[in-house]
Amino acid sequence: MLPKQAEITLLALPAALTVGLALSFAWPTPTALFLTALAGLLPPLWRLHREQAALAALATQAQTQKKETWDFIRRIINVIPYPVYVKDARSCYVLFNTAFELDKAKSYEQLIGRDGLAPGSSEEAIRLHYLEDGEVLAGRTIYKEEHRNHAVTGQELYRVITKGTCSDPTGEPVIVGVRFYVTEQRIAQRSAQEALERETALREQVQQFVQRLIDVIPDPVYIKKTGGRYVMVNDAFAEYRHLDKSYIVSSAYPPPPAPVDVLTRQASIEEDNSVLVGGEILKEEHVIRKATGEEVFRIVCKRHSIYFDNEPVIIGIDHHITRWRVAERELQRLAQQDALTGIANRRHFREEADRAIDRAERYGEPLSLVMLDLDHFKHVNDSYGHQAGDQVLLETVSRINSCLRKSDIAGRWGGEEFVVLLPHTDAAEALFAAERLRTALAASPILADANALTITLSAGFAQRLAGETLDSFIARADTALYQAKNSGRNRVVGFPTDNPAPINANNEVSI
Structure with missing residues (x-):
């Protein structure tokens, strides 16, 4: 780069040379002026050219730098x-x-x-x-x-x-x-979602099938989780509870227990917890429903299983056996009770008497027995009919029961003949008991088919001897009964024992 003064001198040099030549060769003035002007233009033109070249070089350099910059950025983003x-x-x-x-x-x-x-x-x-x-x-x-x-x-x-x-x-x-x-992730998510939906649909189908299956079972069936929360119940369970299934499996059920049921609820929770860890419950229950007063017999079975969500659950079934237990009880009652009067029949009385004899023999306790027979009962049947006779028998049993203790056992021995077993009773006490029975029957007439009938009875009693069998015991009381009937009826006779009750010379108890 030339100094500024030198550059001005060089730019003025062509014009100076042209003026010198014009003077030296005596050029015409117009020609000299034209050539001088032309020579004066050459330096600016040359300078302009040089500046344009410099600008072009700068532009090329800038373009190169821009390209290098963009190429560098491109190389970066290509990574x-x-x-x-x-x-x-x-x-x-x-x-x-x-x-x-x-x-x-x-x-x-x-x-x-x-x-x-x-x-x-x-x-x-x-x-x-x-x-x-x-x-x-x-x-x-x-x-x-x-x-x-x-x-x-x-x-x-x-x-x-x-x-x-x-x-x-x-x-x-x-x-x-x-x-x-994110195609792979979304497709994977979609596949997982579709699989979940298929699994959910399958689970719902299985759950619906299980619901239909247990609904067929006539006994209450339920599935419970921890805390006594029901997750599935069948129609029989909902019907037994008198509630909708949707309510039973909701979070609102079961409601808080009443104060009197707190211990029962706690016992049930403890029982459930034992099943949830692998235990098993199998028991028979006899309950009275509070809502209806209905008597219910059921076999309760609870076992451990795993639910759809892999949580432990209790599978329970309450097998209701009420009708069978009631039928059994009725059969037992029929087998033990007299069909007309409701007191023990002859077979059941003998069973109870044998047990009483065993106790008396074991503990050395006194035991007495009274045989009763209605006087002239055949006349009632013949004159007023068997229906009237049945009414007489029923009222007789009612009056007998009113005179007995809870420990005493009354039975119908046959026809119009009855027998009463008196535990912890000696002959003297048996006499008063038999007399109380006789008096209660004779005290007032019995109304039978609008007929007021005066009914009396004859009674014989005996105190059991040590080592005596039931048949011998009954035979002695029966012998005393026949003595009472042969002596005029409507009286009580006691069979002599080692410690006899007071009797008259004819072996009749004084009335």
Whole structure:
């Protein structure tokens, strides 16, 4: 670079030389002036040329630097495995990475400077495209997920698109976009969701089948989890509880127990907890339902199992056997009781008497027996009919029962003949007991078919001897009974014992 003074001198030199030549060769004045002017123009023209060359060099250098800068940026974003692109303010691509080219299935030349809209895009699509880019340039950040098929391959794609804005190296605003493909994850999620839905549907179908299955069972069936929460019950269970199934399996059930039921509820929870850890319950219960007063016999079975969600549960069934137990009890009653009067029949009386004799023999306790027979009962049947006779028998048993203790045992021996066993009773006490029975029957008439009938009885009693059998015991009392009937009826006679009750010379008890 020349000094400023030297550069001015060199620029003025052509004009000075031209003036010198014109003077030396005596050129015409117009020619001299023209050549001088022309020579004066040469230095500025040369300087302009040199400046233009310098500017061109600077422009070339700037272009080279810009290209190197963009190439460097391109090399950086080429490392990113996701499609990345840069658009200018006109929504045209100015930079993108290799992954973007592969995603678009187009070359650099086909993409650079283009807006990226697919051929044949609708006006609405074009409008939305430019609208969105305009919003990004205005500062909005776009984050969205798209589900579509690839425009070239038709492959199903899930991708997350982000768009933001920044300034390029020259300070111009640009749009930077990135596409993250999440196809594998979304397909995996979808497959998992479909599998879950299939499993849920299958579970619902299985659960519905199980519900239909247990609804067929006529006895209450239930499935319970920890804390006594029901998760499934059948129709019979809901009917027994007089509740809807939906309420029973809801969180509102069971309600808090009444104070009197706290211990019962606690015992039930402890029993359930033992089943949840692998135990088993099998028991028979006899309960009276509070709501209805209904008597219920049931066999309760509780066993451990695993529910659909792999939690332990209790499978319970209450096998109701009320009708069988009631039938058994009725059969037992029929087998033990007299069908008409309800007191012990002859067979059951003998069973109870044998047990009483065993106790008396073991503990050395006194035991007495009274045989009773209604006087002239055949006359009642013949004169008033058997229905009237039955009414007489029923009233007789009622009056007998009113005179006995809870420990005494009354039985119908046959026809109009009855027998009463008196534990802890000696002969003297038996006399008073038999007399009380005789008096109770004779005290007032019995109403039978609107007829007031005066009925009396004859009685014979005996105190059991040590080691005496039941048959011998009964035979002695029966002998005393016949003595009472042969002595005029409506009286009591005691059979003599080692410690006899007071009797007259005819072995009759004084009345």
